[in-house]
Amino acid sequence: MSDHLDFDALADLLAGEGSGEAHLECCPDCAGRLDELAAAEVEVAASLALLRPPELPAGLADRISAALSEEPPLATPAGRSGATAAALVPGTAASGSGRSDPAPGGRAATVTPLARRRRRGSPAWLPAVAAGVLLMSGAGIGWAVLSDSGDVESTAGSAAESGGDSAATAGPARSSSGIDYSDPTAVTAALPAVLAGEADAARQPLATAEGTSPEGADDPLARLRDPAGLASCLVAVLPPEEPDVRPLALDYASYNRTPALAVVLPDPDPGKVGIYVVGPECSQSADSLVFFTRLDRP
Amino acid sequence: MTAKGAEGGDGRPSGTDDGDARDRELLAAHLAGDGDAFGRLVLRHQGRLWAVALRTIGEREAAADALQDALLSAYRKADTYRGEARVTTWLHRIVVNACLDRVRREAARPTVPLPDREGAEPVELRDRLADRETALEVEAALATLVPDQRAAIVLVDLQGLSVEEAAAVLQVPTGTVKSRCSRGRARLALSLGHLRNRPDAASVRAGAAPGSGAPDEQAGGRP
Numbered sequence: 283m284s285d286h287l288d289f290d291a292l293a294d295l296l297a298g299e300g301s302g303e304a305h306l307e308c309c310p311d312c313a314g315r316l317d318e319l320a321a322a323e324v325e326v327a328a329s330l331a332l333l334r335p336p337e338l339p340a341g342l343a344d345r346i347s348a349a350l351s352e353e354p355p356l357a358t359p360a361g362r363s364g365a366t367a368a369a370l371v372p373g374t375a376a377s378g379s380g381r382s383d384p385a386p387g388g389r390a391a392t393v394t395p396l397a398r399r400r401r402r403g404s405p406a407w408l409p410a411v412a413a414g415v416l417l418m419s420g421a422g423i424g425w426a427v428l429s430d431s432g433d434v435e436s437t438a439g440s441a442a443e444s445g446g447d448s449a450a451t452a453g454p455a456r457s458s459s460g461i462d463y464s465d466p467t468a469v470t471a472a473l474p475a476v477l478a479g480e481a482d483a484a485r486q487p488l489a490t491a492e493g494t495s496p497e498g499a500d501d502p503l504a505r506l507r508d509p510a511g512l513a514s515c516l517v518a519v520l521p522p523e524e525p526d527v528r529p530l531a532l533d534y535a536s537y538n539r540t541p542a543l544a545v546v547l548p549d550p551d552p553g554k555v556g557i558y559v560v561g562p563e564c565s566q567s568a569d570s571l572v573f574f575t576r577l578d579r580p
Numbered sequence: 581m582t583a584k585g586a587e588g589g590d591g592r593p594s595g596t597d598d599g600d601a602r603d604r605e606l607l608a609a610h611l612a613g614d615g616d617a618f619g620r621l622v623l624r625h626q627g628r629l630w631a632v633a634l635r636t637i638g639e640r641e642a643a644a645d646a647l648q649d650a651l652l653s654a655y656r657k658a659d660t661y662r663g664e665a666r667v668t669t670w671l672h673r674i675v676v677n678a679c680l681d682r683v684r685r686e687a688a689r690p691t692v693p694l695p696d697r698e699g700a701e702p703v704e705l706r707d708r709l710a711d712r713e714t715a716l717e718v719e720a721a722l723a724t725l726v727p728d729q730r731a732a733i734v735l736v737d738l739q740g741l742s743v744e745e746a747a748a749v750l751q752v753p754t755g756t757v758k759s760r761c762s763r764g765r766a767r768l769a770l771s772l773g774h775l776r777n778r779p780d781a782a783s784v785r786a787g788a789a790p791g792s793g794a795p796d797e798q799a800g801g802r803p
Contacts (some may be wrong), residue, residue: 296766325769
């Protein structure tokens with residue numbers, strides 16, 4: 283009987299994975315066994331369908347929960363964590379308190395502390411060569427880089443000289459929309475204008491959050507309008523792994539009625555943009571990311 | 581984590597885009613330092629993961645230990661998730677691997693004799709379970725399968741994963757999953773008495789151990 287198909291060979295044939303079809307054509311015995319096995323497997327499937335999902339034993343959920351609660355907070359390499367979070371969350375986020383914020387397009391958004399987006403151990407990731415943190419001057423034209431000391435060195439025009447694209451050389455679009463980035467509808471509606479630098483509240487009536495002052499002495503975001511303050515903040519926001527990334531737009535706005543700056547960055551997916559909303563205290567040394575999401579590029 | 585119930589977990593497949601998006605949110609929040617996010621992710625799937633663990637191992641205490649170990653492992657190495665598969669696939673993979681590791685470790689213990697899957701076991705099994713419910717017979721029969729076949733059947737036939745999803749969980753080609761499922765069902769058919777004529781025992785290499793040359797273990801696998 284060694285020439286006959288064995289049990290596994292018959293099972294493989296049923297799975298469409300066997301190679302004994304030729305034998306079957308000339309062996310009624312094996313063909314009959316195959317038919318019987320096929321019928322039996324149907325019965326097995328019916329038997330398996332009788333099984334109900336077992337209930338979680340009493341206490342196991344608590345036991346697992348307790349074990350997880352004893353775990354230290356996840357400590358991942360900062361850069362990788364940020365990249366992973368971005369890969370994980372196409373337009374989604376959750377805050378440190380576990381709250382999930384609605385995001386434009388109906389998707390929730392994930393809050394990623396900026397610390398986790400930085401390369402571990404290199405808070406001054408801007409190296410001695412002062413590689414490419416851009417800073418827009420108060421006039422919105424010039425660029426600057428930060429030296430090791432964090433001082434701003436004017437390098438107006440350097441982006442153009444280094445072959446930067448038009449967006450880079452022109453600097454990011456700049457608006458003071460005042461919109462609340464916790465409002466998905468408002469953000470979606472405003473994004474084209476934000477990217478065009480035409481979302482100023484005075485120019486077009488967008489929902490302005492309470493407490494968000496226009497530019498002026500009482501402007502909580504005044505520090506981020508200042509070139510040095512903005513540069514420091516962008517050090518925290520721009521991905522250290524991608525020194526060539528430049529903001530597409532800056533929008534002085536709010537989040538949950540608190541003044542905030544939205545930094546719109548290119549996304550690895552050219553059809554999307556990333557929006558990082560930071561608080562007024564955003565700086566190279568202070569994480570203040572309050573919201574992150576990815577949206578379709580208008 | 582306080583609730584015991586599953587957040588949307590009903591023990592059945594939950595691989596919708598919305599569900600996966602929510603899972604990704606929670607995993608991202610966990611990576612971002614949210615101390616509750618992973619617990620909420622576990623709540624969503626623990627019922628289903630428990631079913632996989634129990635049926636892959638076949639013993640409650642060991643399954644509970646394996647599930648806890650697997651979830652702690654997932655907690656710690658969440659940053660290794662690359663986002664290419666569904667989060668549930670990733671979780672299943674970790675749980676199934678933990679279970680299979682445990683089963684193999686147990687099987688390797690010299691003081692725990694391997695069950696003799698050849699010979700008269702099916703008849704004995706039927707006799708032993710004659711007065712029990714069919715479901716219990718099936719559970720018992722499942723426990724007699726070799727771990728790889730059992731895991732494939734648990735994922736595909738019991739948990740409702742597609743062959744492709746099961747292949748992603750088990751990290752084998754889809755053809756291997758099909759073969760393991762079919763061979764496992766065939767042995768279940770024997771155990772449950774669905775085959776009128778038992779094949780020659782010599783032809784029923786129960787176990788088809790890895791490396792035995794069985795088609796589903798060939799190098800390179802199947803597409």
